[in-house]
Amino acid sequence: MLTHTLGCLGAALSMTLPWPQVLKACVQRRTSGLSATGSALGAALPIGWITYGWLSGVHLQIVTNVVTGTAGLAIMVALLATQPSMRSGRTLRLTAAAAALVVAPVLLSGLATAVPGVRPSHVASLLGLVLAGVSVIAAVPQPLSLLRNPRQELSGLSPARWWMTVGATVSWLLYGLGTGQPAVWASATVGLVSALIVCTVLHLRRERSSVAIAAGAPRWRDSVTTRPIAMAGL
Numbered sequence: 258m259l260t261h262t263l264g265c266l267g268a269a270l271s272m273t274l275p276w277p278q279v280l281k282a283c284v285q286r287r288t289s290g291l292s293a294t295g296s297a298l299g300a301a302l303p304i305g306w307i308t309y310g311w312l313s314g315v316h317l318q319i320v321t322n323v324v325t326g327t328a329g330l331a332i333m334v335a336l337l338a339t340q341p342s343m344r345s346g347r348t349l350r351l352t353a354a355a356a357a358l359v360v361a362p363v364l365l366s367g368l369a370t371a372v373p374g375v376r377p378s379h380v381a382s383l384l385g386l387v388l389a390g391v392s393v394i395a396a397v398p399q400p401l402s403l404l405r406n407p408r409q410e411l412s413g414l415s416p417a418r419w420w421m422t423v424g425a426t427v428s429w430l431l432y433g434l435g436t437g438q439p440a441v442w443a444s445a446t447v448g449l450v451s452a453l454i455v456c457t458v459l460h461l462r463r464e465r466s467s468v469a470i471a472a473g474a475p476r477w478r479d480s481v482t483t484r485p486i487a488m489a490g491l
Contacts, residue, residue, distance in 0.1 A: 260435035267428030268321040275328030278425035281415050282335035289413035292345050292402045296336050297352035298395035300329035301359040305388045308363045309440070312370070312381035358394065362387045385440025394445035396451035403458045416459050422452035
C-alpha cells in the first residue's frame with residue numbers, strides 16, 4: 258500500500274513539476290540559464306519511459322511521461338524560439354545527438370519485440386537499464402552549466418520546478434526500491450542529486466544577489482531627492 262502511494266505521489270509530482278518552467282519559458286518567454294542539451298533530453302526521455310511502461314505493463318509510467326513529455330517538448334520549443342544561439346548548427350547537432358541516445362534504444366526495443374520468443378518484459382528490463390544510464394547523462398548538463406558559469410543569468414530557471422523535482426525523485430527512489438525496479442530507483446537517485454545541486458545554486462545566487470542589492474542600496478541621505486534636506490540638517 259505504501260509503495261503504491263509513493264508511486265502515485267511520484268507520478269503526481271512528476272506531472273506537475275514541469276509546468277512552472279513551462280510558464281516561465283512559454284508564457285513569460287524567459288529561458289536564460291536553461292541547458293539546451295538538458296532540455297533536449299528532458300523532451301526525449303519521456304518517450305523512452307513511455308515505451309518502458311508499455312513493455313513492462315506499468316501504466317503509471319505511461320500516463321506520467323505523456324504529461325511530462327508534452328511539457329518537455331514545449332520548453333524545448335520555447336528555448337529554440339527565444340534564443341537564436343540555440344538554433345546554430347553546432348547546438349542543433351548536439352541536441353539531436355542527445356535525443357538520439359533515447360530514440361535509438363526505443364526503436365531497437367520495438368524491433369526486438371517482433372522477434373519470436375522474445376518477451377516484452379525482458380526487453381523492458383534492458384531498455385530500463387539503458388534509460389537509467391541516459392538519465393545519468395541527462396542529469397549532468399543543467400547543474401554543470403550552472404557550476405561552470407557562476408555569472409550566468411538564471412532568470413529563466415524556475416526554483417519551484419527544481420524543488421518539486423526533489424520531491425518527485427525521492428518518491429520514485431522509494432517506489433523503485435519497494436517494487437524492485439533498479440532502472441527506476443537508479444535514475445531517480447541521479448535525478449535527486451542533480452536537482453539538489455540546482456536548488457542549492459539557485460538559493461546561493463539568490464542570497465548573494467539580495468546581499469549585493471542591500472549593500473549597494475543608497476542611504477536616504479545620499480539620494481538626490483533627499484540631499485538638500487540632509488544638508489539643511491533635517
